Amino acid sequence: MALPHRLSVLDAGSYIVREGDRADRCCVLLGGFAYRHKVVGSGARQILSIHIGGDIVDLQNSLLGHADHNVQTMTRTEVALIPRQAILDLCARYPAIAHALWVDTLVDASISREWIANIGRRTARQRIAHLFCELALRQESAGLCERPHYTWPMTQEQVGDATGLTSVHVNRVLQGLRADRLISTTKSSVTITNWDDLQEAGDFNRSYLHLPSPRGAREMADHRSWEFSAAKSY
Amino acid sequence: MALPHRLSVLDAGSYIVREGDRADRCCVLLGGFAYRHKVVGSGARQILSIHIGGDIVDLQNSLLGHADHNVQTMTRTEVALIPRQAILDLCARYPAIAHALWVDTLVDASISREWIANIGRRTARQRIAHLFCELALRQESAGLCERPHYTWPMTQEQVGDATGLTSVHVNRVLQGLRADRLISTTKSSVTITNWDDLQEAGDFNRSYLHLPSPRGAREMADHRSWEFSAAKSY
DNA sequence: CGACGTGTTGAAGGAGCTCAATCTAAGTGG
DNA sequence: CCACTTAGATTGAGCTCCTTCAACACGTCG
Structure with a gap:
């Protein structure tokens, strides 16, 4: 809460990030549900992961610079939006926090891998x-x-x-x-x-x-x- | 090359990491091809990603502590094995390197997401x-x-x-x-x-x-x- | 009350699977 | 150098899980 942030309540179905967006802020889900998804050429949609209160939903995008997928709310949600630079500064100042956030994204990646196996086999x-x-x-x-x-x-x-x-x-x-x-x-x-x-x-x-x-x-x-x-x- | 490491040449089909292993070292692929995979209950195998020379194949496992998937060579490969602690120390000492490695794992995660869409839709x-x-x-x-x-x-x-x-x-x-x-x-x-x-x-x-x-x-x-x-x- | 989003049902079709045999090329041992 | 082995590629036939399309049911909300 000491970081600069803006609180916001979003209706179900709102887009938090759109594919291709330049990511200048990072979104933490405080309550409600959201999901990441991609739309393929045929127009079909694939949901990539589902997020619950407490999840950091687009740290990946913030760090990579531009979003490679969409993030959309599934229910009415409360979110905190943190400027990208604030996260970067925080990481630079407190290496242990950087490490913790890194591990958070690694768990996220582990879940993605399980989903590949789930859908594929x-x-x-x-x-x-x-x-x-x-x-x-x-x-x-x-x-x-x-x-x-x-x-x-x-x-x-x-x-x-x-x-x-x-x-x-x-x-x-x-x-x-x-x-x-x-x-x-x-x-x-x-x-x-x-x-x-x-x-x-x-x-x-x-x-x-x-x-x-x-x-x-x-x-x-x-x-x-x-x-x-x-x-x-x- | 300044990090402590051990070079090794592996035949095609060798396991680099097995699911459940305690990860005490990190493997960098210097030449050849490798892949990550999981085996599901039915015995079917799902390949999660494919790796080429230059890829760090199990940074994820090293940082999470234990491997949640297998890593196996696809061809004869040359690898460098780096103690986990050496990576952690390096990250602690040089935040910019930590950041670069973090981004590397994020790109990896982005590829996993595309694979989910690929297989699913x-x-x-x-x-x-x-x-x-x-x-x-x-x-x-x-x-x-x-x-x-x-x-x-x-x-x-x-x-x-x-x-x-x-x-x-x-x-x-x-x-x-x-x-x-x-x-x-x-x-x-x-x-x-x-x-x-x-x-x-x-x-x-x-x-x-x-x-x-x-x-x-x-x-x-x-x-x-x-x-x-x-x-x-x- | 009507419109809309979501859940439910039926029938028909197809993309991809299973099983099993055959083919090919690259070892490998004698 | 050749018989033998083996991993991988190829082919055919039948089948099934899941899709497609279309209709209908149900509850909610303006």
């Missing part, structure tokens, strides 16, 4: 179940929801655009998941009735999210050793 | 044509090849694993591309007979690669301004 049912697991676990880990109830902001068409399917097929697969009592849905929420089976159905393994876990303690130690080295240098 | 023919364009352009830009002849280290099965297709279907699509005189292939090379048409066939737009271009001068200026800010802080 899994069945429609697996892809959709996997998406449910990911979003639920991330919300839970961010302290936004509690097992087994989660916010589900996506339309079936958006699920299709995220998984490389059509909305019609998504509808049929969802019926299957409901019939098998893995999930139950309302307008804008999901209940994961059976976590174990849903994970199994989605071939889901949380490790790619790099969330804190029993192994967290060791990673923490690593980071500390890095700060130490940094301190040595000055 | 393009036809088999588009996906494969797109892959040809990407690899050719990256080789050219790295000064490894000259238009219109490129090294092509991939088997048809690997092309399938990269594009989410089967090798049988890749074979048929390749026949189509050859018949349309977009490419011609030998054992381990491609000639792109018609760049314009291949780009068109692959719905390819180079911007996601963030290569130097007419707009490069301006980006350079941005980086310099960042260094200035960094200098100010000390």
Whole structure:
């Protein structure tokens, strides 16, 4: 909050960044949901990632200079817009923060890789179940929801655009998941009735999210050793 | 070369990193080709990215602490292995290098995003044509090849694993591309007979690669301004 | 109340898959 | 230098998962 920033509330469907934009500010999602997407030549849309409160949605664009994809809100959202230069200065002044932000973008990249595998090599049912697991676990880990109830902001068409399917097929697969009592849905929420089976159905393994876990303690130690080295240098 | 490192020559098919490994060193590809991949529950493999001489193939893993995917050589390669801590120290001492490496991983992430769109929303023919364009352009830009002849280290099965297709279907699509005189292939090379048409066939737009271009001068200026800010802080 | 966004359903078709056989070229050992 | 092996490329036939197109249902909101 000490950084210069501007708070803003956006309606669902607003564009935060458009492909090709020169990125002069960086957007942090304070509440609500947003997603990144690209539009291919045929006009079809591919959703690249989904973002929840707390996510930095376009640090990538800020650092690369111009946006290579769109960022759009999925629900009404509250965002903080931070000038690009403020982020750069912050990173220059506090190497440990730079490191933390770097790691944040690396986790983001890890999620992208999992999505490549998800879309490239899994069945429609697996892809959709996997998406449910990911979003639920991330919300839970961010302290936004509690097992087994989660916010589900996506339309079936958006699920299709995220998984490389059509909305019609998504509808049929969802019926299957409901019939098998893995999930139950309302307008804008999901209940994961059976976590174990849903994970199994989605071939889901949380490790790619790099969330804190029993192994967290060791990673923490690593980071500390890095700060130490940094301190040595000055 | 001033960093501590160990040079090594690896046969085709060697694993550089395995999923789950604790990453204590970072691998730079000096020559040859390598690829990242994941294996999903069904046993199918998805290739996540392809790497050429000069690429840093597992900076991500080094910084995240443990590998979330495999890295394997595609041809005989020469690599330099650098201790993880040496990279961290280097970053702590020279913020501008840290920034450059960060940007390198961001470009990597941008390529992953394009792959998501490629696999999720393009036809088999588009996906494969797109892959040809990407690899050719990256080789050219790295000064490894000259238009219109490129090294092509991939088997048809690997092309399938990269594009989410089967090798049988890749074979048929390749026949189509050859018949349309977009490419011609030998054992381990491609000639792109018609760049314009291949780009068109692959719905390819180079911007996601963030290569130097007419707009490069301006980006350079941005980086310099960042260094200035960094200098100010000390 | 009508319009619109979203979810649901049916029927038909096709892009890409599976399985299995065959072909080719480049080793490899004797 | 040749028989043998093997990895990869090629081909055919049948099938299926998912798409396409089109209609309809339902709730919300101005």
